[in-house]
Amino acid sequence: MNPATEAGNRLSKTTPWCDDKRINLYVVSVSKFLLLYGLTAGGYMVYWSYRNWASYKAETGAPIAPLLRAALWPFFILPLFEVVQNGLDRTGRCYFWQPETRGLLIMLLVMFSVLVSTLFTRPADAVYVLFTNAVLITGCCAMLVAAQRAINMLAGDPQGSVNKALSWANFAWMVAGTLLMAIVGYMEFMSQR
Template identity: 60%
Template sequence: MNPLTATGCTLLDKRALPDDEQSGLYIVSVTKFLLLYALTAGGYVFYWSYRNWAAYKELTGAPITPLIRSVFWPFFILCLFEKVQNGLDMKGRTYFWHHETRGLLIMFLVMLSVLLSLFFNRPSDTVFVLFANLVLIACGAGMFVEAQRAINVLSDDPNGRCNSALSGTNVVWMAVGVLYMALVVYAVCIVES
């Protein structure tokens, strides 16, 4: 088996193993995940999803398109969580994270966010929608944190140490996210006044 590296973590080439025995997904520390998730207003999930599916494709040779799965991540979150749980089961690792319920709740949160924006679209609803979306993003953080912990356990790095340092690119994306959130709050304040 040839070693592969992804984000500084050594992974094994497991293409010969059945789909459900794959474990090489995107390892990241929970602290780093939360910082990037919070400071990009949840936008980090697109990149996170892409990295998980790209690592999965590289290791399995599965005929998937990681970019499509990252853009439409809510439709593929259950499948990703299923791969993680199958890997945990195959390795005999116990980690209780209720992957199906968690995936469905994440899908529900996304759907609720879209519905809020559709049904509460008057200028007077702007503050309510902004606050509601912040609450939904915070709830989503809890859902994703346990999924990341499960991925880290599956990948033999429970603390995500091999990908815990912030890179310059991470800092730039967090700055862009904070700037974006500040502009949204400013725009809401303008609408309300």
């Protein structure tokens, strides 16, 4: 990779825990990722983050707490993206996705979502808050798709073929997420009447 491209992909020069072997993270097809992310209103990120950090810990022995990093995923998105980019650099796989820019934008969108939900608490603001959060969730999703493609590229499975089928658990989470979104939407609609 040329120095200009590497500089555009890296914010810090931290060393990964394990330089001598390829890091395989959580491979999933982009279509499955989009479906699970969308139908759980972004809740899939907790599981996605956990699986990535648990894989990293299992392969490197790094002293991290995957469950904590999953619960607080927006704060650990930059280190995760750096792990991915370090792996791509080590394996010589080229994929230009600007991980730091994406990570910072994701953190900004999540913080903005929290601020909107916190500052606009009047019943009349409910529709505005729901619409804004839907737009922010969609924006985060767009940023995360490139990250999943980078993870798949790192594993040597650009299409995520190894994890493209939906399981019964996937269907259960999608149904639960859809029901929750419908209930929230219905309650907001009823509060406006």
